[in-house]
Every structure is written in structure tokens, then in C-alpha cells.
Amino acid sequence: MSVVSLKKVAKEFGAGGVKALEAIDLEIAEGEFISLIGPSGCGKSTLLRIIGDLIQPTAGDAVVNGKSAHQARLDRDYGIVFQDAVLFDWRTVAKNIGLPLEMMGWDRGKRSERVKEMVELVELTGFEGHHPWQLSGGMQQRVSIARALSFDPSILLMDEPFGALDEMTRERLNLELLRIWEASGSTVVFVTHSISEAVFLSTRVVVMSARPGRIVGIVDVDLPQPRSIDTREEPRFAELIREVRQLLRRGGGFDVEEPTPTGEEDFIVAEEQLQ
Amino acid sequence: MASIAVERPTTWRPVLGRSAMLIGVLAALCVLWEAFKWFGETTGLKIGTFVVNDRTFPHIYDIVGQLFEPSRRNGPLLIEVLWDAALFTAKEAAVGFLLGAAIGFVLGVILAHSRLLQRGFLPYIVASQTIPILAIAPMVVVWLGGRGFPDWFSVSIIAAYLTFFPVTINTLRGLTSVDPRALELMRSYAAHPLQILWRLRLPTSLPYLFAAFKIAATASVVGAIIGELPASIQDGLGGAILNFNQYYLSSPESLWATNLIAALLGITFFLIVVAVEKIVVRRAPEHVA
Numbered sequence: 375m376s377v378v379s380l381k382k383v384a385k386e387f388g389a390g391g392v393k394a395l396e397a398i399d400l401e402i403a404e405g406e407f408i409s410l411i412g413p414s415g416c417g418k419s420t421l422l423r424i425i426g427d428l429i430q431p432t433a434g435d436a437v438v439n440g441k442s443a444h445q446a447r448l449d450r451d452y453g454i455v456f457q458d459a460v461l462f463d464w465r466t467v468a469k470n471i472g473l474p475l476e477m478m479g480w481d482r483g484k485r486s487e488r489v490k491e492m493v494e495l496v497e498l499t500g501f502e503g504h505h506p507w508q509l510s511g512g513m514q515q516r517v518s519i520a521r522a523l524s525f526d527p528s529i530l531l532m533d534e535p536f537g538a539l540d541e542m543t544r545e546r547l548n549l550e551l552l553r554i555w556e557a558s559g560s561t562v563v564f565v566t567h568s569i570s571e572a573v574f575l576s577t578r579v580v581v582m583s584a585r586p587g588r589i590v591g592i593v594d595v596d597l598p599q600p601r602s603i604d605t606r607e608e609p610r611f612a613e614l615i616r617e618v619r620q621l622l623r624r625g626g627g628f629d630v631e632e633p634t635p636t637g638e639e640d641f642i643v644a645e646e647q648l649q
Numbered sequence: 650m651a652s653i654a655v656e657r658p659t660t661w662r663p664v665l666g667r668s669a670m671l672i673g674v675l676a677a678l679c680v681l682w683e684a685f686k687w688f689g690e691t692t693g694l695k696i697g698t699f700v701v702n703d704r705t706f707p708h709i710y711d712i713v714g715q716l717f718e719p720s721r722r723n724g725p726l727l728i729e730v731l732w733d734a735a736l737f738t739a740k741e742a743a744v745g746f747l748l749g750a751a752i753g754f755v756l757g758v759i760l761a762h763s764r765l766l767q768r769g770f771l772p773y774i775v776a777s778q779t780i781p782i783l784a785i786a787p788m789v790v791v792w793l794g795g796r797g798f799p800d801w802f803s804v805s806i807i808a809a810y811l812t813f814f815p816v817t818i819n820t821l822r823g824l825t826s827v828d829p830r831a832l833e834l835m836r837s838y839a840a841h842p843l844q845i846l847w848r849l850r851l852p853t854s855l856p857y858l859f860a861a862f863k864i865a866a867t868a869s870v871v872g873a874i875i876g877e878l879p880a881s882i883q884d885g886l887g888g889a890i891l892n893f894n895q896y897y898l899s900s901p902e903s904l905w906a907t908n909l910i911a912a913l914l915g916i917t918f919f920l921i922v923v924a925v926e927k928i929v930v931r932r933a934p935e936h937v938a
Contacts, residue, residue: 428833447839454837460830464852464930473848477838525838 375440377529377561378402378425383434385420393586394420398434400580400589404528407555407562409572411618412582412590412625418565419533421587425563426452426531439528446529450478453522453560457534459514461506461521468493468502471520478525492520495554512543519551523558530555530562537567548574552601569622573614574601581618583625590625593617679709707902712909715902727903731889731910738873738885739914741801745808746869746918750862753813757820758846767821778814782807782872786879800880804887808872812865819861823854859926866918874911886911 383398394417402408410418423429424436427447438446446452461470468489475485493499496516506514515535522530535551536544548571555562566572572579579593595614597605605611686708688694689701699705716728724730756774760767789810790803827850835845877887886907893904 423833426837428836447837450837450839452837454834456830456834458830460828460834462831462849462852464855474838477835477840477844477848 375404376401376437377404377406377439378563379435379437380421380425381435381437383421383424383431383436385417385424385429386432395424395431396586396588398587398589402561402563404561405559407552407564407575407577409564409566409576409579410582411566411569411572411579412587412622413584414567415585416582416625417585417587418582421582422531422533422563422565425529426454450474450525451528453525453527453530455515455518455522455530455532455535457537459506459511459518461514461517463506466503466505467498467509467517470506470517471524473521474525488524492524495523495557496520496550510543511539512547515539515547516550519554523554523560526558526560528560530558530560532562532564534565534567536571544571549601549603551575556600569615569618570606573597573611573618574605579614579618581621581625588625591621593621682706682709704898704901707905711902712905715900715906716909720903727906731886731907734884734886734889734907735910735914737801738870738877738887738911739918741804741876741885742808742869742873742914742918744802745805745872746812746865748805749809749812749869750816750865752809753816753861753865754820754858756813756817757824760817761821761824761850762842774814774817777810782811782875783879785810786876789876790880800882801885804873804876804880804882804885807876808869811868811872815861815864815868816858819857820854823857824850826857827853855930859922859930862922862926863919866922867915870911870915870918886914 378400379402380398380400383395384393385395386393398421410421412418420429424431425438425443427436427443436443439449439451441449462473465473468486471492472485472489475488480488489502493502496519498513498516498520501509501513506517509517519535536547539547552575562575564572564575573593573595576595579595581590581593582588583590593614597608597610597614686701686706689706694701703711716731717726719725720727720730756770760770786803786807789806790800793803793806794800824846831849831853832845835849840848873885874887874890877885878891882888883892889907890904890911893900893907897904
């Protein structure tokens with residue numbers, strides 16, 4: 375059974391206004407790592423929010439774990455990570471990670487035990503008592519991931535979680551994320567601007583077109599698991615990147631490029647020159 | 650990116666620097682005062698009918714010295730009289746501040762949760778502040794006095810009237826200035842609105858709240874002093890000001906000294922709020938107002 379099942383999902387903003395998404399059909403199986411990639415404004419973040427019941431589709435159905443996305447949210451099936459860590463400044467690292475558990479009424483002992491596990495998982499031992507502003511961007515994002523995983527949600531929704539980080543931090547966190555994904559066994563839906571990141575992380579890459587967002591194609595990433603630093607050196611990695619890029623081009627992805635803060639466009643250009 | 654774990658400075662240097670600055674500014678103000686007085690007196694400066702002399706512009710040391718003179722023949726020292734008056738006014742202002750802050754906060758919370766109520770009530774809340782306090786004070790005193798409340802409590806109500814407004818406005822602003830993604834997070838945890846209020850909206854609004862409390866703290870002292878006048882209360886600083894006003898020609902220093910004490914009371918209220926803020930608000934250093 376699919377964990378996420380989208381049928382003819384569409385979204386318009388405003389009364390008869392901008393079409394953000396059109397006829398999205400997508401089945402996501404348990405334990406998959408799915409990336410959504412597409413040009414800016416293609417509605418990939420919107421799609422993520424529809425899966426997470428943070429906004430409602432104007433048409434179509436979103437079924438999650440065999441129930442409505444709304445019921446899935448009430449059942450706390452989602453862990454969410456945004457581009458910014460969105461940590462609560464007034465809480466320490468440990469208390470930020472434990473926030474969802476507090477809301478779910480876990481008692482103190484169980485909570486601190488779980489927080490300890492999470493801190494170890496994202497390798498922040500020793501920083502439990504720090505406040506967010508005392509951490510680097512990469513560390514903040516690791517806290518945010520630990521918070522999302524703390525209550526063991528079946529689906530992890532990530533909206534460009536590493537988009538604001540520098541390239542080196544990003545690659546390190548990619549590896550960490552894969553390790554965490556393997557350990558937790560949860561399903562991940564991951565929005566990104568970066569082709570190489572999408573290919574490196576995913577079991578499947580969903581390529582979307584410029585507005586209105588449609589699915590242009592889905593690339594099965596048949597790179598061996600577990601992935602490592604060497605994965606990027608494999609010839610198959612480059613082939614898959616080319617496949618994704620061709621789909622993006624077909625979807626008009628290279629006509630509507632907008633600069634991203636990570637200098638990722640340079641990366642795309644550099645790769646193009648390599649070929 | 651490389652900066653990790655910046656500890657808060659715990660040395661005494663900033664404290665010393667701040668104290669030195671404070672004393673320096675105070676000294677500069679005193680020098681300016683005396684310099685202006687000297688300049689006005691030697692040149693015979695006239696601004697309209699205003700002439701600089703010992704009556705309009707007493708020496709600072711005379712004002713301070715007056716505090717340690719008997720307030721009347723064979724009476725207690727002026728500073729003892731003013732100390733009692735300041736305590737009395739402080740009680741009125743403190744009760745007014747607490748009442749006003751509580752009412753203002755509750756109003757803000759209610760308005761933050763309903764745009765309709767905001768539209769309906771906010772104009773009247775604003776209008777309430779455009780009515781001069783001197784016009785309302787006598788009515789409050791008569792109403793509450795007729796119901797058996799002590800006069801000082803009427804003064805507290807008047808102080809509360811000045812206090813609640815900034816608190817309401819800033820509570821409203823603070824509660825609605827929440828990061829929308831933080832709200833999405835809370836929704837993804839299926840959080841109850843009360844949990845969102847307590848764990849997200851309230852902490853977010855604390856810096857706004859304390860900005861309002863600082864305004865309200867000094868406003869409550871002003872409200873209490875002004876409120877004493879129509880209530881014809883003799884025991885507070887308002888009463889003292891009214892009293893020394895009548896003797897200004899013979900002893901201008903007494904009124905100036907009373908003003909000094911009133912200012913100190915306002916500053917004390919302000920500093921208490923600042924101290925509480927330091928304890929309560931844990932935020933990135935650049936976010937602390």
C-alpha cells in the first residue's frame with residue numbers, strides 16, 4: 375500500500391487566479407526517498423504542503439497512510455523540516471527537540487530519554503543546553519531534523535532543508551540524512567533546487583515543470599545503497615544527472631531560472647560545460 | 650558559519666562602562682544647568698517674561714540641599730515627607746500598573762484571536778486614550794468613592810487607564826508577529842490553540858510585551874500623580890506637588906526637589922521592569938530591545 379497517494383491534485387491561488395499545480399498523480403511507497411525538483415515557482419513546496427495538510431488542494435485527493443491528509447496530520451504522521459531551522463529562540467537545543475513530545479503529552483522522563491537519543495542521532499552531544507543563536511546554520515538544521523524525527527513520524531517532509539547552507543556543510547548533511555533515513559526507516563519527501571542533491575539522496579526523483587506545475591517525469595535512481603562520498607564519482611551518477619536535466623529542460627525548467635542563494639546555478643553551468 | 654557557542658560576557662567591564670556613562674551624562678546635565686543659569690544671570694537673559702534667577706532656576710545644590718531641610722518649622726525633613734509620599738504614590742501606581750497590564754494583556758489576547766472583534770473594538774480603545782485623563786479622573790473618584798472604595802484605589806484605576814493601552818496594542822502586535830512556518834510546525838503537531846498560545850505566541854510576544862511594560866511603568870506613575878489631584882489626596886507626590894506649588898515663590902527648591910523624587914520613582918518603576926525582563930526573556934542578544 376502506498377504511504378502517499380495523490381490523485382489528480384490541483385491547486386489554484388486566489389479566485390480563479392494562478393494555477394500552481396495541475397493534475398498531479400503520484401504514489402509513494404513505504405521507505406522511499408522521493409525528491410521533488412523543478413524550477414522556482416513550479417509548486418513543489420505547494421505540493422509538499424498539500425501532502426502535509428498545511429494547505430488544501432482545489433481539486434483531487436491526497437491520501438496518506440490510507441486516510442485523508444487531514445486525518446494523517448491529526449494522527450501526527452508528519453515530521454516537517456523547512457529551509458530555515460525555525461527553532462524557538464527561547465528554548466535550548468534539548469527543549470526544541472522535545473517540543474513535539476511536550477505537545478503530545480509525553481512525561482518528562484520518557485521525553486528526556488528520547489531527546490538524548492535524538493541528540494546522539496544528529497551528533498549534537500554536548501550542545502543540549504545551548505540556545506539556537508549559539509549554533510552554526512548546519513547545527514541548527516540538525517536540531518530541526520532531530521525535532522522532526524523525535525516523535526517517529528511515518529513521513530518526513532523536507533522543504534529545501536539544506537538550501538541556505540554552504541556546499542560543504544550541505545554535502546556532509548546529505549550523508550547524515552541518508553544515515554538517519556536508513557536508521558529510522560521513514561518515508562521522505564524532499565524538495566530541492568539541486569539536481570545532484572536530488573540524485574544523490576533519492577530512490578526516485580520527481581521532475582516538475584514550470585507553472586502550472588505538472589510532473590514531467592520520474593527518474594528511478596538505481597544507484598546502490600548505502601550511498602557514500604564515492605557515489606558522486608560513479609559514471610551512473612552523471613548519467614542520472616543528465617536524465618534529470620533533460621526532463622527539466624523539457625518542462626521549461628531552464629527558461630525560468632531564478633537565482634538561488636547557494637550559487638547553485640553556477641554548479642549547473644559548470645556541469646553543463648563538463649559534457 | 651564557524652562561530653559556535655558564543656558565551657555571554659560575564660565580566661564586570663560592561664557594567665562599569667555603563668555606570669561611568671550614566672554618571673558622566675548626569676554630571677554633564679548638572680554642568681549645563683549651572684552654566685545656563687550663570688549665563689542667564691550675568692547677561693540678564695530674557696525669554697518673553699522668563700528671567701533666569703534663583704526662583705526660576707535654583708542651584709542644583711540648593712535643590713538637593715532642600716531635601717535635608719525641615720519641610721516646615723520644627724517638622725520632619727523634606728526628604729522624609731517626600732519618601733512617605735513616594736511610597737504612597739508607588740502603591741497607587743503599582744496596583745494601577747498590575748491592573749492595567751492584566752486588563753491590557755487579556756484584551757490583546759482576545760483581539761488577537763478575532764479580526765472581527767479587532768475591527769469592532771480597536772477604534773474605541775484608541776478613542777479612550779484621546780480623552781484627557783483630567784476629564785475622567787473626577788468621575789472615577791466620585792463613582793468609586795460612592796461605592797465605598799478608598800480614594801487611593803480610584804487613583805490606581807486612573808493609572809490603570811493609562812497603562813492598559815500600550816499593553817493591549819503590543820500584545821496584539823506581538824501575538825500576531827509569529828513566524829508563519831512556526832505556526833505550520835505547530836499545526837503539523839496537531840497542536841491545540843491553547844498550546845500554540847502558550848508555547849509559541851506568548852514567548853514570541855514577550856519582547857513586545859516588555860517594551861509596552863516599560864512605557865506602562867512610567868505612565869502608571871504619571872497617572873497616579875495626576876490622579877491624586879482631582880481625588881484631593883494629600884498623602885502622595887501629587888498632593889506634595891500641589892502643596893509646594895502654592896509656596897513656589899517663597900521656596901521654589903521644594904517643588905523642584907519633589908519633581909526630582911517623582912522622576913526617581915518613575916525611573917525605579919522602569920528599572921524594575923527591565924530587571925524582570927532580563928530574567929524572563931531569553932533571546933538572541935541582538936533581539937533584546
